[in-house]
Amino acid sequence: MNASLEKTLENLELQELIEVQEKVSDLLKSRQKEEKKALMDAIRDMADKAGLEIDNVVWADEAKARKQKSRKLYPPKYYNPQNPTQTWTGLGRQPAWIKEHLAKHGNLTALLLPEE
Numbered sequence: 001m002n003a004s005l006e007k008t009l010e011n012l013e014l015q016e017l018i019e020v021q022e023k024v025s026d027l028l029k030s031r032q033k034e035e036k037k038a039l040m041d042a043i044r045d046m047a048d049k050a051g052l053e054i055d056n057v058v059w060a061d062e063a064k065a066r067k068q069k070s071r072k073l074y075p076p077k078y079y080n081p082q083n084p085t086q087t088w089t090g091l092g093r094q095p096a097w098i099k100e101h102l103a104k105h106g107n108l109t110a111l112l113l114p115e116e
Contacts, residue, residue, distance in 0.1 A: 078111040087113070 012020065047054045076087030080097045088095055094102075101111060 076113060078108055079113050081111065 009017070009020070044054050074089040074091060077090040078088045078098065080086035080095075082097070086095065086097060088098055098108070098111070101108065
């Protein structure tokens, strides 16, 4: 940092320093916005020169990754007493063993996994 700027800042009152901080914050946001726009324009130009759609170049992998990451995993809620390795979360299509149990017994209470 410039020595004279540093000296000037040291001589400011608290309220003046707060105002300077707010001004610097606003300038940073503005400059970052300008840099982002310039970068996006350069990327668009490069994509155009390569004959590609920008969405296919930049955001396709991000959207795919976001979709994969955002998928929430639910723990199993029910199990098959004849084969305890078969479990079901209670969401989505019912497995055949669930349908069979419902047809015979009418409810899933007996298939609930014990809570840990």
